[in-house]
Every structure is written in structure tokens, then in C-alpha cells.
Amino acid sequence: MRNTITQISAWMTTNLLCLNPSKTEFLIIGLREQLSKLTYSSDLVPQDLTSPELYTSPVRSLGVIFDKNLTFAAIIYRSIRKLTFRL
Secondary structure (H helix, E strand, O other): OHHHHHHHHHHHHHOOOOOOHHHOOOOOOOOHHHHHOOOOOHHHOOOOOOOOOOOOOOEEEOOEEEOOOOOOHHHHHHHHHHHHHHO
16 A cells, blocks of 8 residues: 555655645445454554544535445435525
């Protein structure tokens, strides 16, 4: 993972972009069976811990709310609540 981040950072630097490590987030998505095979090595843990929680659920990314089981229950609930409020 650290190697991938280094490659992305190098590409961004080449293209006059900047990667902010304190704001970089990862969204790891997979089936329950696949996720159970993962081992969270030290390269997934940020060196400068700015957040008390490393792994959270639900997660909001680009306006979509994902929960750990990908049921989209949180976004459905939020949408229904907004629609009910407008009626």
C-alpha cells in the first residue's frame, strides 16, 4: 500500500499536483469473504494519527454514504427523511 501511495504521489508531483497525506482516505470495498482475508498491516495505518478512529462505518464519499455491508441503508434512510420532510 505504501508503495502505491508513493507512486501516486510521484505522478501527482510530476503533473504539478499535491497529495495531502493528512487528508488521504482509502475506501476498501469487497465481499465479506474477501474482506475477512485482509490483514491490516502497519502500512495502512497513518503515521500521523489525526483521527481517533481508523476504520469507520458508514463512510461518505463523493456524496454517497457506504456502510460496511454495502446495503446503502444510510443513504436510503436519509433520502426518505428528506422526502418526508418536503411533503
